[in-house]
Amino acid sequence: MEYSFFEQGFVTMLMVAPSARRRCVGARLLTAVESVCTTAKLFTSTNVSNRPMQQLLQRASWRPVGLLHGLGEGDPALFYLCPSTRLRDATGTGG
Numbered sequence: 758m759e760y761s762f763f764e765q766g767f768v769t770m771l772m773v774a775p776s777a778r779r780r781c782v783g784a785r786l787l788t789a790v791e792s793v794c795t796t797a798k799l800f801t802s803t804n805v806s807n808r809p810m811q812q813l814l815q816r817a818s819w820r821p822v823g824l825l826h827g828l829g830e831g832d833p834a835l836f837y838l839c840p841s842t843r844l845r846d847a848t849g850t851g852g
Contacts (some may be wrong), residue, residue, distance in 0.1 A: 758790050758799075766844075767823065768801035769812070783813045791843045799839040804832045810817040818843075 759770050768790055773782045791799060801819070803810040814837045823836040 759792065760796060762800055766796045784817055787817050791839055792845060794844050797841065799844055800836055802834045802836045804829055804834055805834050828845035
């Protein structure tokens with residue numbers, strides 16, 4: 758996680774080893790990041806072609822907030838926002 762995306766939290770990379778997939782590892786990683794985020798908002802992105810990540814985010818109640826063309830040739834990026842009630846700074850007053 759970093760804070761260079763409009764000064765908000767951003768999960769830059771979330772990877773789960775193939776042998777550990779479908780065992781809630783990704784969900785636990787998201788929960789861990791949510792618990793330490795120090796900003797009022799937490800975002801991530803994934804490519805349109807990455808259905809497993811989209812499904813993980815949907816199951817975790819992250820909501821799609823944007824689509825950006827031009828980053829990957831022919832594979833737009835979908836941006837997601839974590840529910841603010843799950844963040845440490847749920848008040849929105851800053852970390």
